[in-house]
Amino acid sequence: MQHPTFIERSLDRSKKVRLRLVSVFLSLLIVLMSGIFKPSVSTTTTEILWDTYGVPHIFADNNEQLFHAFGWAQAQSHGNLILKLYGQSRGRAAEYWGEDYVESDRWVHTTEIPERAQDWYEAQNPTFRTYLDAFAAGMNAYAMTHPEQIDDAMEVVLPVTGVDLLAHMQRGLHFTFIVDSEQVSDLLESAQTKSTHQFAQESHARSNFGSNGWAIAPSHTTNGHAMLLANPHLPWSGEFLWYEAQLTAPGINAYGAALVGIPVLAIAFNDSLGWTHTINTHDGWDAYELTLTAGGYQFDDSVQAFEQNEQILKVRQADGTLRSETLPVRRSVHGPVVAEQDGKALALRVVGLDQPRALEQWWNMAQATNLTEFESALQELQIPMFTILYADRQGHILHLFNGQVPVRSQGNFDDWVGVVPGDTSTTLWTETHPYSDLPRVLDPDSGWLQNANDPPWTTTIPSALNPADYPSYMAPHEPIGFRAQRSARMLAEDEAISFEEFVTYKHSTVMELADRLLDDLIPIAQQQGGELAQRAAEVLATWDRQTNADSQGAILFAAWAEAMDFSNLFAIPWDETAPFTTPDGLANPAQAIAALETVAAEVEAQYGSLNVSWGDVFRLRMGEFDFPANGGPGYLGIFQVLNFAPDTNARFRAVHGDSYIAAIEFADPVRAMVLTSYGNATQPHSPHRGDQLELFARQELRPVWRSRSEIEAHLAARETV
Template sequence: MSVQSRSDRGTFRPVAGQQKTEILWDTYGVPHIYGKDVQSLFHAFGWAQMHSHGNVILRLYGQARGRAAEYWGEKYVESDQWVRTMGVPVRAQQWYDAQNPTFRNYIDAFAAGINAYTQNHAELIDDEVKGVLPVTGVDVLAHLHRVLNFTFIVNPQTVASLREEWENTQDTSTEFNQQNITPQKPLGSNGWAIAPSRSASGNAMLLANPHNPWSNLFLWYEAQLNAPGIDTYGATLVGIPVLTIGFNDNLGWTHTVNKYNGRDVYELTLADGGYRFDGKIRAFETETQTLNVRQPDGTLEEKPLTVQRSIHGPVIAQKDGKALALRVVGLDQPGALEQWWTMGLAKNLTEFEAAIKPLQIPMFTVIYADREGHIMHLFNGQVPVRSQGDYAYWSGIIPGDTSTTLSTQFHPYADLPRVLDPQSGWLQNANDPPWTTTFPAPLKPDDYPAYMVPRGPMEFRAQHSAKMLKSDERISFEKMVEYKHSTHVELAERLLDDLITAARQHGGEVGKNAADVLETWDRKTESDSRGAVLFAFWNEEVDFSNLFAVPWNEQEPLTTPNGLADPVSAVTALEAAAQRVIATYGTLDVPWGEVFRLRSGNLDLPANGGEVDIFRNLWFSPLEDGRFEAIGGESYVAAIEFSNPVRAMALVSYGNATQPNSPHVGDQLELFAKKQLRPIWRSRQEIEVHLATREVFTDVE
């Protein structure tokens, strides 16, 4: 393959029938790929992802193979054990064999692009990850499988927590339920669709805003994919060969992590070397595998791994004559990549729904808008058909001795909660159940199985999301972007007045001083907000299990919960928080941005936004100096108006690359700190104006 690379800001030249494949890299490191055909497009997309994230991708593919410890040592043993126990490498081959032959060629082309990049630019890839090469289409699917089924639907941290609590409890019966399981901080996201009736311009609009960790397999990658008849723009998680959030001239979609349970944990009763099932003894399938673990001297040490599987799935724990087995949906549904690809090719609602009806994507809400003015919210997922019980029951530990609890089918598209073109003219999801996607609420929980989706509550981020949309009769594109950056603390609206009154009534000098600071606080987490740090620390001190005088009520979803149930204990927590703030920062009214920071390379910027159920969501990790560094949350933002031409702006908070010495590592962080988006360049003419580098592929097969 021959690749010509050069800087070029030349005059726009229309291409009459794309006869070559090109990557036009813009000044923010976004690849605009023009493929002479679809296979060449996928090849170039693999090349582009390696250019931007090569080291990360090879490490992720090594982990998806279940061979990371062989490549990089002992610290990856648990990762390999998880991937192998869940059957990812073997099933990835099965998925590969089951692909539509044409689409399988596209996956192979993506893998070939990865390999071609490393052959041409070996010096830009770290030596320690080159052992993974060459990669194959099976590796691509193994990575996808690990991300979807064994990170988003269920992950090793959640399973380890469940296993530890189950092993340590005295109760080995199935009465051990969801209340015994330590919840994990959920991955978050915001999504909006606004109909022409609520848009200032009369055009439908879409807001995409996933919240993920800023590292590893959660990194977003922005790109434009062009081939004859194809022009889709959007983003995907690194290593995935199609856009998973995207838009074209006619329509667009985003995803949010939905309140969805696609995993069942079964308690088995052991007997005679097997387990009881429907009144009989059933044998486990047992397999012994070998993990090769690289030692510091470069030698490999063999470590055995024994995997037991019941009819439910792999065994994840055993004690006292009992065992736990894990069942995960979607293991026989290999078509997620082709479904996302087809979604990006759709030209109208009918074609888009035809693309998503097979339900190959195992979870995620779909928020949709199009040029014709349609908007849609779909509670998407492979929801198992259950025999009994509600959502809470199936989130716990289920009796595994009977086939009546073993789900073997999932609900078809027609069964799922779906809202199309609501009377309100707007839809939102901020990881809340679909019942609160808009108001007046068109969906009724009683019309759906109790196990499909929980009934509530509506968290504060979702409430603020809905209130912003509900309060504005004509939303402009600029206003939508402004709302997107809201740092308003909805929780403060429900508690702050009561807390200030209680502090002045029950508090000592520290409590009264804290009340004074909170009274002048703007109830936001702007970088210069004074009082936000104190309120955040109070959130850590106070007992949320008995905080509100009025609990959440689904009849009043946007005004409850409300009020302090125990003002005295709330003041005690406030005084403890105030003492921490003074001891650490020397003043109660330290600005938010002095404590919470955005860091990348030499950049160290004041943050705005935060974790307290704020629409502009950021997650922080403590630093040694008492400050906190953003490590997740706001990841990718795209604001789209289906005008003619489409108007769109975007941001990848941490930049569109992670490769060492790339100028695009962190190059969008200053825009993020200023609450700004950058324009999306889609036409070839405007891309040429903002061109940094052009790569031309002259002989891609």
């Protein structure tokens, strides 16, 4: 058989590209003719200046052009991923890509995301709706202009619309961050075997979402400028990826990061102010148990009928044909029914589904120039959750326990974490607390604010908030975690922090748990342990108590900690009057020694030594890049958070944790250092997949380039859109 020549192959590919171009163009033309996006007539040019790290710096003469270019840029960096996420948010992923997506489609349709997204689109401020359309049109335009850059399997999603953006945001924000299908499944599995308090603790401990955030007042810095640290910890894949960008148009010059496929920056700063988010201890959903009866379900001594409809799911088979599956969708006064068994049903109620303007609120936050304007945007309360930490050029710092918190009739935080009786209106909340009810701290005497996913009561120490002033269901009153203790300790122990120290503290890999327990564990193992425990104690005694790449002893201690039961580990429980020294001590020394001997044997057998370095086992791997990791799980009290998944040869690779990092000083001009750990692109041939991992391995951030002169000095490409 004669193989095609290079020219023949090139001609075949050229023909394919032309066909794809025509297909996408026709799809886009349909969108334009239907009036979904009506671009304004303009003779101006929008520029995207791409720097050497693949960050787009967009300069536009109006907001529609800015959003259009931002859509173009995101398609160029993450096109395949975003189209996949939009397809899932439509509830058509199984139709597009097969059986693996059936459960995803069922969740999307059961929670009514596509229909609600259409309603939200129609409820947008008309001006902002044109911005959503412009972003979608920018993505479509990129796909039309560069069809060879979009995978064949993803083209089926094109063209995208403003409705897709809202469905994607809703699926990610309300039905992943606030509640997802796995949480509901865990609740069902745990309902018969665990207390609500136990479920609450385990659910919080298992969370894949986390963050560190700092806001430091001028009184607590060496240079008299406020500083802000943004440090979210999210999975390094899918809808959780951050996209770093600069957006500049009349009235806005914001730098920060958006979650992929989202048309606005969620963490950002400008010349006047900045903010970051952390995941707060916010309970924005409830699962109601319904007693089924003929004709519906019991509610207040009467029978209520369900609202019912059917969705037809299409599922692509291996041979390319489609099969149909009927999905009955039932809704109670509480919300959609998500499970049914033994005469009972479980209905889900989620906050914020009647608040469609979260994207516009983020946009307004980025345009604010002072605290008054910023809080005016916050008071819209469209963003359903997330702590907000803020700092500005005037020296103000702010912590807000932001979110739509249900006004509940009774009970504390734990009472609402498990299954709630749904047969009475006394448990059915219908309102959320106004802005004035939320825990808020402005310019504390301490000069600093922090949050590491702990409740708001310890945002600064001594506390500026009294939990008794708030409903007991607002947030739990529980011990501050070890990562939060490390966070607060670094700020409290340095009364005047320089920007250089600020960046150094961000990279702290000190293990707070080790500082708390090694002074007990080492002497007990030396005195009472066997030969292996004594050798392990020697290793722990010389360990630097960090998880730097060359730290020896960290693997041994982390393995020991994982083997211990934290619920009865400590001799002295946490005391809120001694937040930096409790809990402390070993409650059961004999058990601690036995566990040390067991894990020491395992570590030595696996790696040939108890002195193996942290970075030899834990790696930063992506494509061609492979570096020793530093940092580790936050529950050990490590501020630089990384979580790992098994890789090859008993090694592990980072899959979650420090993602987008920004350290900002509100000097004149603003000074900032950043890092997007995994790089700013996922497209197959992009040079920016993993290109920042080496900086992460060296515990370094990059300088932010914001002025045209700085950007052009580090320019990789210039595009006009």
